[in-house]
Each structure stands twice: as C-alpha cells, then as structure tokens.
Amino acid sequence: MTLSLFLHRTVFMTSQVSRRWRPRSLLQLVLLAFLVVMLPIAVLMFQAGQALSELSNLADVSARQAVEQTRRARALSNLAIEMERSARQYAVVEQPGLMEIYAEKAQEFAELLESQQRLLPDNPNIKALREQIQTLITFPSLPVDELSLRLDEFASFAEHTDAMRTATSRQIDNRIEAISVQAAEVQRRLWLQTAALVSASLVLMLLFTWLIIRPIRQIERRILSLGSGREPASAQLIQGPAELVSLGERIDWLSVRLAELEAQKQQFLRHMSHELKTPLASVREGTGLLSDNVAGALTPRQREIVELIDASGQELQQLIEQLLDYNLLQHGQPAYYERFDVSGVIQEVLSKHQLALDKKEMRVIASQRPLEWVSDRDRTARILDNLVSNAIAYGEDGGRLEIRVYREAQALVLEVANSGEPIDDNDRSRLFEAFYQGRARRKGALKGSGIGLSVAADCALAQQGHLALVDDDALAVCFRLTLPWNGDSVIENDNRQSHSVPTLGTDARN
Incomplete structure (x- = not known):
C-alpha cells in the first residue's frame, strides 16, 4: 500500500x-x-x-x-x-x-x-x-x-x-x-x-527518459516521412524542450520548402516536355515530309543528312521520355499487372531499334519462344528498351547482342548482354544512380542523360523485381532482370479504375 x-x-x-x-x-x-x-x-x-x-x-x-x-x-x-x-x-x-x-x-x-x-x-x-x-x-x-x-x-x-x-x-x-x-x-x-x-x-x-525521447522520436518520424515522400496531411506538433520544438519548426519549414521545390521541379518538367516536344515535332514532321519526297526527290547525300536529322530527333525524343518516366517513377505510380507474351515485347522493342542496330551492324540473338508472364507490361518494355539502348550506345560496332529469357522457380529471368568494353569496377556501385555517367564513352553524336539505367532499376523495383549487372562468360556486359509472378495482383487491378503508364513509343509528331 x-x-x-x-x-x-x-x-x-x-x-x-x-x-x-x-x-x-x-x-x-x-x-x-x-x-x-x-x-x-x-x-x-x-x-x-x-x-x-x-x-x-x-x-x-x-x-x-x-x-x-x-x-x-x-x-x-x-x-x-x-x-x-x-x-x-x-x-x-x-x-x-x-x-x-x-x-x-x-x-x-x-x-x-x-x-x-x-x-x-x-x-x-x-x-x-x-x-x-x-x-x-x-x-x-x-x-x-x-x-x-x-x-x-x-x-x-x-x-x-x-x-x-x-x-x-x-x-x-x-x-x-x-x-x-x-x-x-x-x-x-x-x-x-x-x-x-x-x-x-x-x-x-x-x-523523464520518455519526456526526452518522445520529441526526438517525433522528429525522427517526421524526418523519415520527409525522406520517404509520404508527408502526412497535418504534421504532429513537437512537444518538449525549446531546442527540440525549434528543431521541429525548422523541419516544418524545410518540409514546406521541399514541397515548393518539388512543385517547381514538376512545373519545370511539364514545361520542358511541352516546350521541347513542340519544336521536336516540327523537326520530325519536316524530316518525314522530306523523306516522303514531298518537297521533291532527294539525292543520296541529302537523304543521308535527313535520316541523320530524323535519328537525332528520335534520340532526343527518347531522352525526353526518359526524363518523364523518371519523374513518374519518383512519384510512385502503382504497377498495373496483366498477362502478356514476353517474346512479343522483345520483338516489339527490337523492331523499334532496328535502324540503330543495322547502322551499328550488331548481330542480334533473341529468344522467340512464346512465354507468358503476369507483370507490368509497359514497365517491362521500358526496362528492356533502356537496356537495348544502353547496349547500342556502349556496345562494340559489329558486335553481338543477346537477349535470353527463362524461368527460374517462381521468377522470370531476362538477360540483355552485349560485346564490347566491360564496365569499370569503380562504376558498378553507382551504375543505377540517377544522372550518373561512368568512365565509358558513349558512341554517337548525342551525350546520354545518365538516367536510363536508373529508370530501368526503378521500373524493376516497382514490380517487386530486381535489376543487376552480372558477370557473363561469353559477353563483356550482361544485365539481369528478375521479375516475380504477379498473377495474384491481376484481380486487384481489374477491380481498380484502369490507368496506364504513357506508352513508351509515343511519337513526338502526335
């Protein structure tokens, strides 16, 4: 008592x-x-x-x-x-x-x-x-x-x-x-x-330990919410000593400032995509008209220049789309799972890069055996598109490109390998960082943006998958994509309102 x-x-x-x-x-x-x-x-x-x-x-x-x-x-x-x-x-x-x-x-x-x-x-x-x-x-x-x-x-x-x-x-x-x-x-x-x-x-x-730790834990949760991008609608008021309350107020100010910067970034990307696509559409449309001999027959030299301008415009369009894809992935757009044929996606991506492959004289070996899988088709195609583009940009002229597909337990394994110069060991740890460009020199007239592999890795992560650089006995560079079976999520997607990721190959002239 x-x-x-x-x-x-x-x-x-x-x-x-x-x-x-x-x-x-x-x-x-x-x-x-x-x-x-x-x-x-x-x-x-x-x-x-x-x-x-x-x-x-x-x-x-x-x-x-x-x-x-x-x-x-x-x-x-x-x-x-x-x-x-x-x-x-x-x-x-x-x-x-x-x-x-x-x-x-x-x-x-x-x-x-x-x-x-x-x-x-x-x-x-x-x-x-x-x-x-x-x-x-x-x-x-x-x-x-x-x-x-x-x-x-x-x-x-x-x-x-x-x-x-x-x-x-x-x-x-x-x-x-x-x-x-x-x-x-x-x-x-x-x-x-x-x-x-x-x-x-x-x-x-x-x-007293609780009185001291409680505001620190509140600040920690607030920092974690800021870092994860899941900021609550109303921030919890920090209660405790004046120093920690002041620190909480500074975090609130930082949150507001980060929201303003994020809004400015979004506005910049929207304006950039619009402002760049408008003149790019005119360039692509003009090269298309010239290629169709609307302005008269072209000499072989003129046609070569028109094709070069059209290829550069197409490459510029791809860079713009990568920036937009990166922006969408950063905001956590949910995956949309559906059943599709993996070999069909491979052929679709290869047909898009056929001219670049012919120009580089690369020999392509790709799996054509039908294999159905349940995953996000658009994101899978985007990953494969970025990996093929990376192989064309850094691969060996007249070299070899292999695309392998096989099942491993309850996972789909897709490998894209190419011959050429191996990736430096110092670049491997930062290979999937956004805007990071390694020591290898990109082949072509345009310099890359450094976000292609970052977008591919984020697309894999959005499907609970994994993208990694692995060693290959036959070829110098090999990227391995591992995707789980997402068949249980198809019913969930059918019950949701349909919303799709912007199509990879949207033409700028549209």
Missing part, C-alpha cells in the same frame, strides 16, 4: 508540475530529471542515517546500563559475603570494630539494593533481600550469644543475592536480544524503503 500510494502521488505531482511548468530548454529538463531522480535516494539515505543513529544510541545506552547493572550485582554479592564474614568474626573475637564495618557494609548493601530494584521491580528475590537487610541491619545491637544463634540467616541471604545476580544477567541478555530484534526490524524496514524508493527512482527515470 505504501509503495503504490507513493507512486500514485509521485505521478500525480509530476503531472501537475508538467502542466504548470514545462522546462524551457533541454538542459533544464535534464537537470530537473537528475534532481527528481536523486530525491528518493536522498530520502533513503536520510532515513537510513536516522535509523542507524537511533540504533547506535540505543546500543550505547544499553551497553552502559548493562555494565553498571552487572557491576552493582557483583558489588551486592561481595557485600553480602563481607557482611557474613564480619558477623562471624565478631561472634568469635567480639571486637567492636568488626560490627562497625558490618554496619557500613549493610547500609551500602541497602542503598545498592534500592537502585537494583528499579531494574527488577517485580523480582521476588529483591523483595526478600529488602526484608532480610532490614533484619540484618539490627545485628550490631544484638548480644553476642543471640548474634551467634542467628548467623544461619546469612545462608538464605546469600542464596537470594546469587538469585538476584542471575536475574540481573538474564535481564541484560533479554535487553540485548530485544536490541537485536529491533535492529532486524530496522533492517527489514530499510530494505522495504530501499525497494520502494529505488523503484520510484526507476519510474521517474523512465518518465
């Missing part, structure tokens, strides 16, 4: 204090925590000191009293012996000085017996001794013959004196035992107080 009542009062007082006064700084909160946690320990030390002081005083007084009472009992025994000796000698030699000594001893015995009675007030031996000493005091006034006849009374007097001394020793032993019992009780009480106060200190430590 005492411990629960103490803890209840502690929690109540702490809540009242926290309502009326909150630490303005982290330093104040830490100092307050140390003071409050040390308070029960200080109370324990004070109570232990008082209990030890009380026991020490009691033991000191008891020891002094025991010594005094033991000496008095011994003195009474000695006086009884001397009184008997003096009386018997007087009865023999009849010397008056012996009775004077006897009278002095008897008077001293009576005084000491009065003091001893306060120690043993109800002891029958002391009562008997008091009656006998009143009789023995009168012996000096008796004739010698009568005194000699009453000397036998000293035997009973000696017995009662020895019994009184034994009772005194027993009383002292009982007092020492009582002190031992009291010391054990004090020790037990100190252990209970120690357990209660240490528990209270632990509870207070946990309370």
Whole structure:
C-alpha cells in the first residue's frame, strides 16, 4: 500500500508540475530529471542515517546500563559475603570494630539494593533481600550469644543475592536480544524503503527518459516521412524542450520548402516536355515530309543528312521520355499487372531499334519462344528498351547482342548482354544512380542523360523485381532482370479504375 500510494502521488505531482511548468530548454529538463531522480535516494539515505543513529544510541545506552547493572550485582554479592564474614568474626573475637564495618557494609548493601530494584521491580528475590537487610541491619545491637544463634540467616541471604545476580544477567541478555530484534526490524524496514524508493527512482527515470525521447522520436518520424515522400496531411506538433520544438519548426519549414521545390521541379518538367516536344515535332514532321519526297526527290547525300536529322530527333525524343518516366517513377505510380507474351515485347522493342542496330551492324540473338508472364507490361518494355539502348550506345560496332529469357522457380529471368568494353569496377556501385555517367564513352553524336539505367532499376523495383549487372562468360556486359509472378495482383487491378503508364513509343509528331 505504501509503495503504490507513493507512486500514485509521485505521478500525480509530476503531472501537475508538467502542466504548470514545462522546462524551457533541454538542459533544464535534464537537470530537473537528475534532481527528481536523486530525491528518493536522498530520502533513503536520510532515513537510513536516522535509523542507524537511533540504533547506535540505543546500543550505547544499553551497553552502559548493562555494565553498571552487572557491576552493582557483583558489588551486592561481595557485600553480602563481607557482611557474613564480619558477623562471624565478631561472634568469635567480639571486637567492636568488626560490627562497625558490618554496619557500613549493610547500609551500602541497602542503598545498592534500592537502585537494583528499579531494574527488577517485580523480582521476588529483591523483595526478600529488602526484608532480610532490614533484619540484618539490627545485628550490631544484638548480644553476642543471640548474634551467634542467628548467623544461619546469612545462608538464605546469600542464596537470594546469587538469585538476584542471575536475574540481573538474564535481564541484560533479554535487553540485548530485544536490541537485536529491533535492529532486524530496522533492517527489514530499510530494505522495504530501499525497494520502494529505488523503484520510484526507476519510474521517474523512465518518465523523464520518455519526456526526452518522445520529441526526438517525433522528429525522427517526421524526418523519415520527409525522406520517404509520404508527408502526412497535418504534421504532429513537437512537444518538449525549446531546442527540440525549434528543431521541429525548422523541419516544418524545410518540409514546406521541399514541397515548393518539388512543385517547381514538376512545373519545370511539364514545361520542358511541352516546350521541347513542340519544336521536336516540327523537326520530325519536316524530316518525314522530306523523306516522303514531298518537297521533291532527294539525292543520296541529302537523304543521308535527313535520316541523320530524323535519328537525332528520335534520340532526343527518347531522352525526353526518359526524363518523364523518371519523374513518374519518383512519384510512385502503382504497377498495373496483366498477362502478356514476353517474346512479343522483345520483338516489339527490337523492331523499334532496328535502324540503330543495322547502322551499328550488331548481330542480334533473341529468344522467340512464346512465354507468358503476369507483370507490368509497359514497365517491362521500358526496362528492356533502356537496356537495348544502353547496349547500342556502349556496345562494340559489329558486335553481338543477346537477349535470353527463362524461368527460374517462381521468377522470370531476362538477360540483355552485349560485346564490347566491360564496365569499370569503380562504376558498378553507382551504375543505377540517377544522372550518373561512368568512365565509358558513349558512341554517337548525342551525350546520354545518365538516367536510363536508373529508370530501368526503378521500373524493376516497382514490380517487386530486381535489376543487376552480372558477370557473363561469353559477353563483356550482361544485365539481369528478375521479375516475380504477379498473377495474384491481376484481380486487384481489374477491380481498380484502369490507368496506364504513357506508352513508351509515343511519337513526338502526335
């Protein structure tokens, strides 16, 4: 009851204090925590000191009293012996000085017996001794013959004196035992107080730890939400010391600033795609008209230049689409799963790059065996498109391009490998970072954007898949795409409103 009542009062007082006064700084909160946690320990030390002081005083007084009472009992025994000796000698030699000594001893015995009675007030031996000493005091006034006849009374007097001394020793032993019992009780009480106060200190430590950790955890969750891009609609108010509250306000400011920058980036990408696609469409349309001989027949040299302009426009269109794809992936557009033929997607992508492959004189070996799979068709095609484009850009002129497809347990494995210069070991760790361009030089008139492989890796991750650079015994560069079976997600997609990712091969002239 005492411990629960103490803890209840502690929690109540702490809540009242926290309502009326909150630490303005982290330093104040830490100092307050140390003071409050040390308070029960200080109370324990004070109570232990008082209990030890009380026991020490009691033991000191008891020891002094025991010594005094033991000496008095011994003195009474000695006086009884001397009184008997003096009386018997007087009865023999009849010397008056012996009775004077006897009278002095008897008077001293009576005084000491009065003091001893306060120690043993109800002891029958002391009562008997008091009656006998009143009789023995009168012996000096008796004739010698009568005194000699009453000397036998000293035997009973000696017995009662020895019994009184034994009772005194027993009383002292009982007092020492009582002190031992009291010391054990004090020790037990100190252990209970120690357990209660240490528990209270632990509870207070946990309370102040929570008061310090709670705003830090709130800030941590806020930072994680900012980093993941899933910012809650209403940010939780940071409660705690002024430093952490100020830090939370700065995080709020940073969140607003990041949202503004993100909006500016989105606006820039929208404007860029529109502004770039408009003149690009005119260029592509003009080259198409020239290729169709609308403006007249072209000489072989002119047709070569028109084809070069059209290929460059197509490559520029691909770069714009990669930027838009990267932007869509960064905003976590959900995957749309459907059943499709993997070999059909491969042929579709290869037909798109056929002119570039012919120009580079690359020999293509691709799997044409039908293989149905359930995944995001558009994202899978985008991954394959980026890998083939990468092989054309960095592959060897007149080299070889292989596309392999096979099943491995419950996963689809698609490998795109090409001959040429191997990727440097220093570039492997950053190969899928956005806008990172390695040491290898891109072949062609245009420089790459450095986001093709990043888009491919993000498309794989959106389908719970994985894209990695692996070693191949036959070819220098080999990328391996692993996609899980997503057949269970087809029903879920059918129940949702249909929304598709923009088609990979949208012509800029549209």
